[in-house]
Amino acid sequence: MKIPKLFAPRESQLALPLAIFLHLFYVAPLIVLLASSFQSREGGVSLGQYLQFFQDAVNLKVLADTFWLGVQVTIGCLILGYPVAYLYHYTPAKWKGILTFLILLPLLTSSVVRTFGWVVILGRQGLMNSFLQSFGLIEEPIRLLFTHKGVMIAMTQIWLPLMILPIIASLAQIDPRLAAASASLGGGAWRTFWQITLPLTLPGIISGCLLVFALTVSSFVTPSIIGGGQVMYMPTLIYQQGVVLLNRPFAAAISAILLVMVLIVVFAFSALGQRSREYVR
Amino acid sequence: MESVEQISPLIAPSATQAIPHVGHSLALEQIMHRFGAMVALQNINLNIKPGEFVSLLGPSGCGKTTLLRIISGFLTPTSGQIRIDGQPVSALPPNQRGVGIVFQNYALFPHMSVWDNIAYGLRAKGTARGRVSNKVGEMLELVQLGHLAKRYPSELSGGQQQRVAIARALAVEPKLMLLDEPFSALDKNLRLDMQIEIRRLLTEQGVTAILVTHDQEEAMSMSDRIAVMSQGEIHQFGSPSQIYDQPSTLFVSTFVGTCNLLPAQVIEQDSASHLIQVLGGGRLLLAKDISLPSDRHILIAVRPENFRVQSEPSSHCIPGTVEICLPLGAVMTYEIRIAPDTKVKVTQPRIPGVAPLALGETIYLELASSRACSLFPANR
Ligand SMILES: Nc1ncnc2c1ncn2[C@@H]1O[C@H](COP(=O)(O)OP(=O)(O)O)[C@@H](O)[C@H]1O
Ligand SMILES: [Mg+2]
Numbered sequence: 073m074k075i076p077k078l079f080a081p082r083e084s085q086l087a088l089p090l091a092i093f094l095h096l097f098y099v100a101p102l103i104v105l106l107a108s109s110f111q112s113r114e115g116g117v118s119l120g121q122y123l124q125f126f127q128d129a130v131n132l133k134v135l136a137d138t139f140w141l142g143v144q145v146t147i148g149c150l151i152l153g154y155p156v157a158y159l160y161h162y163t164p165a166k167w168k169g170i171l172t173f174l175i176l177l178p179l180l181t182s183s184v185v186r187t188f189g190w191v192v193i194l195g196r197q198g199l200m201n202s203f204l205q206s207f208g209l210i211e212e213p214i215r216l217l218f219t220h221k222g223v224m225i226a227m228t229q230i231w232l233p234l235m236i237l238p239i240i241a242s243l244a245q246i247d248p249r250l251a252a253a254s255a256s257l258g259g260g261a262w263r264t265f266w267q268i269t270l271p272l273t274l275p276g277i278i279s280g281c282l283l284v285f286a287l288t289v290s291s292f293v294t295p296s297i298i299g300g301g302q303v304m305y306m307p308t309l310i311y312q313q314g315v316v317l318l319n320r321p322f323a324a325a326i327s328a329i330l331l332v333m334v335l336i337v338v339f340a341f342s343a344l345g346q347r348s349r350e351y352v353r
Numbered sequence: 354m355e356s357v358e359q360i361s362p363l364i365a366p367s368a369t370q371a372i373p374h375v376g377h378s379l380a381l382e383q384i385m386h387r388f389g390a391m392v393a394l395q396n397i398n399l400n401i402k403p404g405e406f407v408s409l410l411g412p413s414g415c416g417k418t419t420l421l422r423i424i425s426g427f428l429t430p431t432s433g434q435i436r437i438d439g440q441p442v443s444a445l446p447p448n449q450r451g452v453g454i455v456f457q458n459y460a461l462f463p464h465m466s467v468w469d470n471i472a473y474g475l476r477a478k479g480t481a482r483g484r485v486s487n488k489v490g491e492m493l494e495l496v497q498l499g500h501l502a503k504r505y506p507s508e509l510s511g512g513q514q515q516r517v518a519i520a521r522a523l524a525v526e527p528k529l530m531l532l533d534e535p536f537s538a539l540d541k542n543l544r545l546d547m548q549i550e551i552r553r554l555l556t557e558q559g560v561t562a563i564l565v566t567h568d569q570e571e572a573m574s575m576s577d578r579i580a581v582m583s584q585g586e587i588h589q590f591g592s593p594s595q596i597y598d599q600p601s602t603l604f605v606s607t608f609v610g611t612c613n614l615l616p617a618q619v620i621e622q623d624s625a626s627h628l629i630q631v632l633g634g635g636r637l638l639l640a641k642d643i644s645l646p647s648d649r650h651i652l653i654a655v656r657p658e659n660f661r662v663q664s665e666p667s668s669h670c671i672p673g674t675v676e677i678c679l680p681l682g683a684v685m686t687y688e689i690r691i692a693p694d695t696k697v698k699v700t701q702p703r704i705p706g707v708a709p710l711a712l713g714e715t716i717y718l719e720l721a722s723s724r725a726c727s728l729f730p731a732n733r
Contacts, residue, residue, distance in 0.1 A: 250460050252425075253461075256522070256527075257474030258449075260448055
């Protein structure tokens with residue numbers, strides 16, 4: 073395998089301003105953060121903060137809940153998002169504009185506004201409960217606000233566009249003649265979907281999953297408002313330790329752990345994505 | 354332009370006769386198709402015999418692909434009937450028609466190996482595992498790609514990809530094989546090789562095939578019969594030599610090969626011949642069996658190689674002067690001015706030792722035979 077040169081030298085210079093910006097405002101603070109996570113109480117270098125994190129079952133539960141939330145929201149977005157992307161792909165061009173708008177709508181409102189919308193929907197007397205009750209599906213209102221389930225539902229809606237968009241992009245890249253070829257060889261609609269369309273949209277699915285997972289596990293506003301302090305995730309824990317309790321080194325260590333978790337998932341998915349892209353040109 | 358000998362089919366008809374006909378027939382009856390208000394196809398009638406290799410030849414945009422999509426079931430015609438072996442198939446979806454397609458870009462499944470691409474249709478049919486691998490092996494051998502079975506399409510050359518596409522389509526033993534400009538992505542040398550190879554493969558398998566092309570040489574060299582199309586209509590359906598020698602419309606005569614069009618008038622008809630006055634000057638005597646338009650004002654279409662050049666005038670000739678002389682390979686091509694506003698192209702065999710015509714020389718053009726032209730009404 074030849075490794076293609078991504079940029080010619082002259083073109084790479086165009087990325088210089090961005091590179092400087094990222095180093096100044098992203099890499100440098102990250103290094104400072106990592107360095108401070110290794111500070112001991114006395115000011116020396118130690119793994120104390122990390123030991124403290126992993127020795128406390130409460131912290132481990134927060135880590136597990138965060139990971140689990142990421143997995144659930146990713147799966148939820150995939151299940152809801154793929155059909156929408158598929159629908160979009162086969163929508164006549166004149167309807168695509170309005171559909172794009174509807175898909176992007178969650179991203180066009182501020183996360184605070186969206187989240188308060190969900191508070192109204194998920195509350196004891198909220199839309200969700202009165203809807204379920206009026207159809208006789210439940211007798212007592214179910215508790216959604218301030219629960220893991222509620223956070224999951226709200227986050228799934230909020231990050232859905234980031235699953236749909238990459239899948240739309242990868243559907244658009246599939247040569248429509250492949251489906252025609254499949255049909256001319258006797259393949260029905262299901263076979264064409266499972267054997268041709270789905271495998272060829274794998275790169276889009278992987279990008280979507282990556283985005284949704286990374287954004288979910290690092291979300292702060294939605295988990296803190298919908299969770300209302302009753303359920304804790306890594307970002308809310310970081311906030312509590314770093315800003316409320318002013319335990320900066322500990323907050324830095326939690327951040328580093330969250331970062332490592334995201335990186336592990338990113339690498340796992342990228343490896344998968346690499347394999348799926350190899351045969352697509 | 355080439356002479357008629359050069360454009361006879363690459364495979365002599367006798368070679369096809371030894372093979373038992375397993376092919377299927379196709380009949381198109383009164384096919385008409387409209388996209389919105391635009392009529393893309395009209396009055397399409399075509400009867401294709403089992404095992405026949407037919408080309409749809411016409412300029413880009415004349416409706417060839419639309420007709421293929423109708424035959425394969427991806428498009429429902431506005432009206433008309435399609436029959437395979439006499440059975441109407443209009444109600445069948447593409448995956449039940451048994452019509453194989455080879456696309457211009459081959460449309461191989463990029464995420465499947467050559468082997469899996471060829472096996473795809475067999476698996477879709479629910480063929481038993483052992484049968485699948487036998488058949489795939491057989492197909493790989495047929496297209497001589499056994500050594501590349503594990504490769505992915507992106508790791509193959511254009512010609513190899515095309516052979517995989519053919520093998521994939523043939524594996525399911527389709528009733529018909531449709532090829533939509535399959536050679537246009539190949540460079541010239543490879544194209545000729547693939548044309549010969551694909552014609553051989555399809556003939557060996559006895560498959561009825563329809564090739565879409567805008568390349569007349571390709572159509573001429575590969576087909577048993579050619580349907581020449583223009584603006585959604587079939588102008589002529591016949592063997593390559595019929596198309597070349599007896600074009601039935603003005604469009605066919607100018608689209609296939611090169612043709613000189615001379616405005617003329619019929620001045621005399623007797624039992625044996627027509628006497629024609631060429632408007633630029635000169636007269637020609639034509640055999641009676643050349644069909645004559647009803648109008649007296651006609652266009653006479655003569656191929657460059659069908660003129661004979663004489664140095665002395667005769668009773669039926671067109672006088673002219675030599676203006677341009679081009680030695681083009683096997684022939685000498687001349688432009689002869691026969692009137693202040695009319696020039697004709699004439700080709701003559703190039704014979705060593707015989708001096709070419711000199712520029713400015715006055716010569717007299719006769720028809721190589723009294724049947725070596727076609728007549729069309731001059732509606733202008
Ligand atoms: N889906 C379509 N909608 C509208 N017009 C079409 C469509 N497909 C083809 N056409 C038109 O029909 C005519 C014939 O097209 P096509 O069959 O592709 O021609 P060819 O294959 O001979 O080049 C063209 O004028 C083309 O613009
Ligand atoms: Mg076409």
